[in-house]
Amino acid sequence: MYPIKERKNIIVIGGNAAGPAAAAKAKRIAPDANVLMIEAGEFISTGTCELPYVLSGEIKNYEDVVFFNSESFEKEKGVKVLTSHLVERIDRSEKIISIRNLKSGHKFEQVYDKLILCTGSQPKSIPALPINLSNVFTLKSVADLLKIKSHLENHRVKDILIIGAGYIGLESADALKKLGYSITILDKEKLPLPGIEPETRHLVADLIKQNGLEYYGSADDVKFNHDGQKFISIKIDGRILDYDLALLAIGFEPNSDLAVSSKLGIGSKGGIRVDQKLRTNDPNIFAAGDCIEIINRLTGKPDFIPIATIAQQTGRTAGENAAGGNSSFYPAVKNIAVKLFGKSLVSVGLNSADAENYRFSVSAVQTIIPNLVKVMPESGHVFGKIIFDRNTKQILGADFFGGPETVGYGDMISSFIHNKINASELGNINFNYTPPLSPFINILSVLGRKIERELK
Numbered sequence: 001m002y003p004i005k006e007r008k009n010i011i012v013i014g015g016n017a018a019g020p021a022a023a024a025k026a027k028r029i030a031p032d033a034n035v036l037m038i039e040a041g042e043f044i045s046t047g048t049c050e051l052p053y054v055l056s057g058e059i060k061n062y063e064d065v066v067f068f069n070s071e072s073f074e075k076e077k078g079v080k081v082l083t084s085h086l087v088e089r090i091d092r093s094e095k096i097i098s099i100r101n102l103k104s105g106h107k108f109e110q111v112y113d114k115l116i117l118c119t120g121s122q123p124k125s126i127p128a129l130p131i132n133l134s135n136v137f138t139l140k141s142v143a144d145l146l147k148i149k150s151h152l153e154n155h156r157v158k159d160i161l162i163i164g165a166g167y168i169g170l171e172s173a174d175a176l177k178k179l180g181y182s183i184t185i186l187d188k189e190k191l192p193l194p195g196i197e198p199e200t201r202h203l204v205a206d207l208i209k210q211n212g213l214e215y216y217g218s219a220d221d222v223k224f225n226h227d228g229q230k231f232i233s234i235k236i237d238g239r240i241l242d243y244d245l246a247l248l249a250i251g252f253e254p255n256s257d258l259a260v261s262s263k264l265g266i267g268s269k270g271g272i273r274v275d276q277k278l279r280t281n282d283p284n285i286f287a288a289g290d291c292i293e294i295i296n297r298l299t300g301k302p303d304f305i306p307i308a309t310i311a312q313q314t315g316r317t318a319g320e321n322a323a324g325g326n327s328s329f330y331p332a333v334k335n336i337a338v339k340l341f342g343k344s345l346v347s348v349g350l351n352s353a354d355a356e357n358y359r360f361s362v363s364a365v366q367t368i369i370p371n372l373v374k375v376m377p378e379s380g381h382v383f384g385k386i387i388f389d390r391n392t393k394q395i396l397g398a399d400f401f402g403g404p405e406t407v408g409y410g411d412m413i414s415s416f417i418h419n420k421i422n423a424s425e426l427g428n429i430n431f432n433y434t435p436p437l438s439p440f441i442n443i444l445s446v447l448g449r450k451i452e453r454e455l456k
Contacts, residue, residue, distance in 0.1 A: 015039025018289025021315030
């Protein structure tokens with residue numbers, strides 16, 4: 001057991017995204033506290049969103065997305081770090097955690113005054129395809145990335161199957177296609193990217209086809225063949241298709257196992273239930289990041305939104321409050337962007353189906369216009385769709401598909417949703433115009449005027 005001092009002991013469990021933010025903030029708020037961060041993996045403070053770009057070679061070295069190691073984090077932030085250590089148990093009554101060194105097997109205990117759970121999310125799995133097969137991988141961590149790169153370098157790989165057509169599946173497909181592999185994407189949905197608007201999904205499906213990838217949608221009746229050691233093939237539509245590697249990318253779920261075993265409150269989405277201060281049902285335990293449920297700004301209901309920016313923000317809030325502060329984390333708006341095969345896609349808020357399920361009075365407008373004036377060589381087209389409530393005139397969500405400009409459109413819509421600005425105000429904003437950077441008529445102006453007409 002580490003020496004116990006009279007100073008407050010704050011322990012953070014989890015060393016990526018929310019964890020480092022929580023630990024660093026706690027130490028800043030309470031510089032005399034003993035702050036310890038414990039991570040089960042070998043790496044801390046890594047860029048998960050950057051992993052597909054390391055895989056493709058656009059980012060040359062994986063070290064570039066490991067922003068701190070144990071020594072540099074302690075030196076810069078004043079936080080003690082243990083990597084390759086697993087917290088196996090929380091004794092809430094005695095305020096003690098049980099820890100196992102994953103390299104040596106040594107077990108020991110540590111007391112805490114305040115605990116912050118930042119255990120993140122974990123990839124979903126399917127029973128038909130065991131993740132322990134030698135050529136089956138997920139892409140969630142730097143360790144996952146290194147395993148994939150090692151396999152590609154040391155084995156003959158030509159044909160790759162990606163199971164799941166969500167964001168990480170498509171980003172991985174893009175990355176591996178850049179490396180020259182033959183890519184097949186498999187998903188139970190007819191179209192890729194479940195959760196966004198049908199029109200946008202069709203655009204993404206066309207993009208996948210244009211870039212020479214195979215897509216099998218509505219793939220409910222699929223048989224995965226393996227020999228207990230290695231994945232071999234799938235049987236679909238009466239055909240057997242052989243592959244050299246499979247990447248499982250069917251989504252993520254909260255990693256709340258430790259919270260469950262500690263009898264902390266768990267929400268309907270499987271995440272840890274917290275209040276606005278990021279406290280659990282135990283006043284001495286806080287939680288942050290992908291392992292928690294947060295309140296959706298639009299619905300007022302708990303939601304699972306595994307986004308890096310939200311993880312960092314909740315980490316800071318939990319760290320401050322564990323150290324004695326009184327900060328709040330407010331309801332959030334989902335705002336996701338992805339770059340695929342040279343195109344950019346942004347999805348904000350609710351999609352139409354979810355909005356209807358929450359009993360909003362749903363209407364929508366959409367358009368496709370040039371993203372720059374046509375005389376500019378870089379000119380292309382951008383698609384936009386905005387969903388709004390006819391009664392409250394509130395924007396509920398939006399999709400944009402085009403170039404890098406779509407990110408700015410998404411952020412503007414997120415701001416409208418967060419501040420509950422009347423949807424028709426979009427048509428009254430004076431957007432900038434300069435030929436090489438922005439269009440003469442902004443797509444948000446066009447959509448705003450369409451909304452005005454709909455509301456008359």
